[in-house]
Amino acid sequence: MRILLVEDDPLLGDGIRAGLRQQGFQVDWVQDGEAAQRELRAQPYAATVLDLGLPRMDGIDVLRSVRRVGVDFPILVLTARDAVPDRVRGLDMGADDYVVKPVDLQELGARLRALVRRSHGRPRERLEAHDVVLDPASRMVYLAGVPVTLSSREFDLLHVLMLNAGRVLSREQIEQHLYSWGQEVESNAVEVHVHRLRSKLGSDMIRTVRGIGYVLPGKPAAAS
Amino acid sequence: MKLPRSLQGRLLALVTGVVLGVWLVTIAVTWRDASEEIDRLLDSHLAQAAALLVMQQAQMADDDEAPDTPVLHPYAPKVVFQVFHEGRLGLHSANAPAQPMMPPEGKRASGFSTVHIEGNAWRVFAARGLQQDVEVYVGERVDSRRSILLAVMRSAFWPMAVALPVLVLVTWWAVRRGAAPLRDLGRTLSRRDPRALDPVCIARAPQEMQPMLDALNRLFDRIRAVLDAERRFTADAAHELRTPIAAIKAQTQVAMAEDDAVLRTHALSGALDGCNRAVHLVDQLLLLSRLEAGALTESGAVDLRTLAQRVAADIAPRSIARSQQLELDAPEPCRVSGNEVLLVSLIRNLLDNAIRYSPAGARIAVSLSPRNRRVLLRVEDSGPGLSEEERARLGERFFRARGQWQSGSGLGWSIVQRVAGAHGAQLDVSRSPLLGGLRVEVSFAELAVDADRSAGQGSQTGVTGDRGGRE
Numbered sequence: 001m002r003i004l005l006v007e008d009d010p011l012l013g014d015g016i017r018a019g020l021r022q023q024g025f026q027v028d029w030v031q032d033g034e035a036a037q038r039e040l041r042a043q044p045y046a047a048t049v050l051d052l053g054l055p056r057m058d059g060i061d062v063l064r065s066v067r068r069v070g071v072d073f074p075i076l077v078l079t080a081r082d083a084v085p086d087r088v089r090g091l092d093m094g095a096d097d098y099v100v101k102p103v104d105l106q107e108l109g110a111r112l113r114a115l116v117r118r119s120h121g122r123p124r125e126r127l128e129a130h131d132v133v134l135d136p137a138s139r140m141v142y143l144a145g146v147p148v149t150l151s152s153r154e155f156d157l158l159h160v161l162m163l164n165a166g167r168v169l170s171r172e173q174i175e176q177h178l179y180s181w182g183q184e185v186e187s188n189a190v191e192v193h194v195h196r197l198r199s200k201l202g203s204d205m206i207r208t209v210r211g212i213g214y215v216l217p218g219k220p221a222a223a224s
Numbered sequence: 225m226k227l228p229r230s231l232q233g234r235l236l237a238l239v240t241g242v243v244l245g246v247w248l249v250t251i252a253v254t255w256r257d258a259s260e261e262i263d264r265l266l267d268s269h270l271a272q273a274a275a276l277l278v279m280q281q282a283q284m285a286d287d288d289e290a291p292d293t294p295v296l297h298p299y300a301p302k303v304v305f306q307v308f309h310e311g312r313l314g315l316h317s318a319n320a321p322a323q324p325m326m327p328p329e330g331k332r333a334s335g336f337s338t339v340h341i342e343g344n345a346w347r348v349f350a351a352r353g354l355q356q357d358v359e360v361y362v363g364e365r366v367d368s369r370r371s372i373l374l375a376v377m378r379s380a381f382w383p384m385a386v387a388l389p390v391l392v393l394v395t396w397w398a399v400r401r402g403a404a405p406l407r408d409l410g411r412t413l414s415r416r417d418p419r420a421l422d423p424v425c426i427a428r429a430p431q432e433m434q435p436m437l438d439a440l441n442r443l444f445d446r447i448r449a450v451l452d453a454e455r456r457f458t459a460d461a462a463h464e465l466r467t468p469i470a471a472i473k474a475q476t477q478v479a480m481a482e483d484d485a486v487l488r489t490h491a492l493s494g495a496l497d498g499c500n501r502a503v504h505l506v507d508q509l510l511l512l513s514r515l516e517a518g519a520l521t522e523s524g525a526v527d528l529r530t531l532a533q534r535v536a537a538d539i540a541p542r543s544i545a546r547s548q549q550l551e552l553d554a555p556e557p558c559r560v561s562g563n564e565v566l567l568v569s570l571i572r573n574l575l576d577n578a579i580r581y582s583p584a585g586a587r588i589a590v591s592l593s594p595r596n597r598r599v600l601l602r603v604e605d606s607g608p609g610l611s612e613e614e615r616a617r618l619g620e621r622f623f624r625a626r627g628q629w630q631s632g633s634g635l636g637w638s639i640v641q642r643v644a645g646a647h648g649a650q651l652d653v654s655r656s657p658l659l660g661g662l663r664v665e666v667s668f669a670e671l672a673v674d675a676d677r678s679a680g681q682g683s684q685t686g687v688t689g690d691r692g693g694r695e
Contacts, residue, residue: 009467011498015474018491022481080463080470102470105477 001046001116001136001159002026002177006036006062007078008054012101016049016078019105024139024152025112026180033057040066044176045073046116049108052079052090060093067094074115078103113137120163127162129218132201134162141201148200153178157193161206165218168209190214231406235399240392247384251377258376262369267336267349274351274362277307277315302368304346308359325361326350338366405430409437421448461509465502472498508635511569515642525671526562528571528599529554532592535571539579546584550575554592558599559671562647570643573636574603574664582607587659597670604656604663615653640664 003025007013010031017027028045030036033054040048040062052059063075077095079086087098096115099108113136117125127134133142139155141148150158160169160177171190179185186192194206194214207215228234306325307315313322325348327337339346345366352359409426416424423441426433472495479491536552543550560567578588582605591602610618618637644651649668656663 009471011494011501012467012471012474014494015471015478015491018478018487019474019481022478080466101466102473105474 001112001156002028002043002180003112004036004039004043004045004048005029006031006033006048006054006059007051008032009051016103016105016108020049020109020112023105023109024136024155025109026156026178026183028180031055033059033062036062037065040071041069044173046177047074047076047112047119049076049078049112050095052077052081060089063090063093063095072119074112074119076108076111076115078108110137116163122163127159127165129162129165129216130202130205132158132162132205134158143201150197150200151193153189154193154197154200157190158197158201161214161216165216168213168215170213173213232396232399232403235403236392236396239395239399240388243391244388247388251381251384254380255373255377259369259373262372262376266364266369266372267347270336270347270349270362270364271351273303273305274349274360277305277360277362278351278353278358280315302365303363305360305362308361310357320363324359325363339363405433409433421445421451465505468498468502468505471495472502505635508639512635512639512642515566515639515646523561523563525559526564526567528558528560528567528601528668529556529592531564531568532571532590532601535568535575536590539572539575543579543588546579546586548579548582548585549587550579550590551588552590552592554590556594558592558594558668560599560647560668561671562668566643566646570640570666571601573640574601574666577636578603578605578607578662581605582661586661589659594670597672599668599670601666601668602663604659605661606656606659607661609655609661610653618653640666 001024003020005013005017005020005027007016007029008031013029013031017029020027028039028043030039031054034056036048036050036054036059037057039045050059050062054062059077059079063077066075074096075094076097076099077090078099078101079090080101082100090098096119097111099111113125117136125136127136131144133145134155135141136159141150141155141158156178157174160174174190175185178190194208198206205216207217209215228237304317304320304325305315306313306317306320308324313324321341323341325339325341325346327339327348334350334352337348337350339348346363347366347369348361348363350359350361405426405428409424409429412424412426421444423444424437426437429437475491475494475498479488479495482488482491532552532554536550540550575588575590582588587606589602589604591600593600593602641651644666647668649666652665652667654663654665655661
């Protein structure tokens, strides 16, 4: 899952980025409000971690402005201000969750996964399709109850396809979900990962829609 | 006389005392006037009676009969007359003494005199006939005059004596009614929540109380402002501490979960950085709170050049790490009176800000020079400087200029301002004409050579007490 982290403090930003990466998130990190606004409008992130006390543009203003232009993916506000009016204001301005510093990285990861899951209309964390079960928290995949070993990219690809089951995703969309900034994307990387997934989980698991992209058959956004 | 402590008691005592005093003076004046009037009136009666008797005696000179005159009036027994005809007592009142009521010296003069007969004082008017053969004495007991005077005074005194307790009661009631707003204020204040700081309002407060109420409400305002500032500061401080603590926590968690040795070391050194930042923030907070509590007041002769050299040497590695050029220009010793610890923190914060908020490769010039019996410490840089609005907000605690993601504590300027204030130094912030960035000038009073020794010995004198003392 690709996350945008907006945090002006270099040390804290570095720590959160490293911690979320350990949990399998792809993290892009910006340090001021204007950059955050720009990136949020440009890229389809799975979720955003937004600090409120930002240089150039306050976090609340970022929140308000991106919600106004229709950015609808989950935004988790991270702040040092814990007074109830602050929280209420943040949530009313369009935040989906509100976490007070210092945050536990495991909790932050779990909250992000929950936000992403809910934004896809799924109340439970485990995703199921055919006889494949994917657990985002433990990053484990089971085929008919037996654990299957997947690389990090293969897991992320399967996760994106399962989250968007029944919806065709283009190669570019998939790449945007899989790779954060500065990561080299080889031209046929997505094809390679799809091929490996098929060999591990069965060839009818992922269908190719010629000229458009890939789809994991199933009911879109249905609670399984 | 010691007045009672209650306002009501004081007013009652004062009003009653003043009324009583005026009343006593009135009685004394009345006494004097009445006794003079009575004397004059009765004397004229004596004289008139004597004249009457002389004329009457002349008509009935041959008549030896001397009938007793009847007592017609309660005062009559106290009035006597004797008529001597050729030395013999003739006509006389029943109660008249036998011997002539003439003055002891025996002068047979006419007119008034006071005669003592049988232990009583008499006021006597003597008159003679034209042939000097008739002597008439008309006398009146002096104490009878006194009793008339007393009767007059009694009639004046009694209504007053009866009126006095009534007056006290009425005064008590009036004072009580008049002082009602004061009691209202007392009740309002005692009923108030001791933490309440909203203004006190007394309905229909009298004019005299208004200044007191205003002063009280201004005091409440000031206390509220101070408390608000303290509360805000505590909250801000807690929030500011959260960020480095959050960073430490995140970096530590990363290190614990990291298998890769390089990444783990990176996270651990990040955690250490966070600790250093938290320590720095706590140090600055402590220094600020001590400054505000008025601690750290020992002061002595300090050479700013030595301090500037020490701080610059200390901080230089950080500027070198950012490829910045840090220069110190201090050709001669600059002695001021002050607290070394505070002055070091002032210089350190100025240099720290210059390094922190100037880009890599910037130039930072520190100079120290005596000028017009003052010492000028100047720190300027080639950084972006500050806008007018940002300059105005400098020194607000935890304010950091926008567009900065340098991890300053946001307290440095507060400290610089307070240290400068405690030393009576002038602080000036402007754009550097030399380097284009920010220029900060701190102007201290120079320590005169002869003042050197005394300032050096008087290490207990307060810094704040020296403010402006040697300007």
